[in-house]
Amino acid sequence: MKVYKLACFSIALIYPLLLTADVHIVDQKNKEFSTNELRVKVGDEIRFTNQDPFFHNIFSLSDTMFFDLGSYPQGEFRSIKVKQPGVIEVECAIHPSMNMKIIVEE
């Protein structure tokens, strides 16, 4: 019985690991995103972490997903969860040279 319970408990722990969405981390450092292009799945989460000693901002004017997550200092992050397939152009409103593309697949 103990073994059975342990197995159930383990499955309960692992099951969501297999089913739920991915979390992708994108760093903002030296006024650049850590990647220019990211491929994700619908439902995934993307976290933008500010590693610079000044504020960054995150926004997108894309048709696929329009958002403005505001500005935040070093050590903080903002995140989005993608809900539909398409291409999302992400920018920093403070530093216009910062831009990247997220390709969202089904």
Place this chain on the structure above:
Amino acid sequence: MASGIYLKGLFLQPFLLTLLLLPELISVLYASEDSDSITYFEPGHPSLQQWLLPVPPITTAANAVEQLQLGKLLFFDPRLSANGNFACSTCHNPSLGWSDGLKTAIGQQGISLNRATPSLINVAYNKIFMWDGRQSNLESQVLGVMGAEHEMNADYEKLLIFLSQNSTYRRLFAKAFPGKHINKETLAAAIAQFERTIISKNTPFDRWIAGESAAMSADQVAGFQVFINKTKGNCASCHHPPNFTDDGFHNIGLKSFASSNPDLGRYNIKPIKISKGAFKTPPLRGIGLTAPYFHDGSAATLTDVIDHYTQGGEVTTNIDPEMKKLSLSKIEKKQLKLFLEALTTTTDSYPVPILP
């Protein structure tokens, strides 16, 4: 997995994420402390070399010299404007720090324009152009201003005929752009090429950074410390090395933003909340020559600029998060001003070309 890290699992995420991010969080904290401790205020110290400007990014085109020589003539030639009385140099006057000394620019027919004329000093290093960043390269900036109704209002069709009929210009274009026509593209390329030669990189600050200890006084060095210290001036948060700009956009809380019809600046290009009332960070070399300051020309002197920042801006609506009241003593403010003065070289007379 371009981002380097990705995680699965709803329940384990917070724990795993914390665990996996721990080294990164530590490194962020360490870097923050380190960024202060690694800056040694000694002339020529390696930690200061990030402030040295690289070789000017003048194009390596085969005919670069011929192009900039042609561009210099065009820059000073008022016949490029509709009325024949308005050259690039009318607003970008070398005697006035390649600006015009006015609060805001005056255009054709004496019309007062909304924004101050930006200096062209070190424009070669810019990554984005105009106060609102609506131009992405120097060539398009040149054509935009030349064609603007209240600026040079150039009639390009007539202008290109004039240039083609002028034997000297025809010869110079042929030398600068072999095999190409005289057109808007070559016209803009020549002027932009000339503008890229307007460089300031031998200021007292530059010489001190390079190791010349007598180039800056002790007060100016102290002013530099105030400038980069996040708990003091916090100026370097936006005026980044090496050209004293982050090529970014900030609302610095100017009084004019509280007017009934404020200039929204960058918001007109990128309609994002933080962009409302935000304008491009100007580079600071040559700043001693380019008064008045700010996009609306509202600061007459460097003292006014420092006072504005010390009080954390005048209008706090949508103000940039880096803007905050500064705790600066009278001496520190004076030192900061002295440091800013070390970012300018003495003006030499500038020979204006004889037009063909």
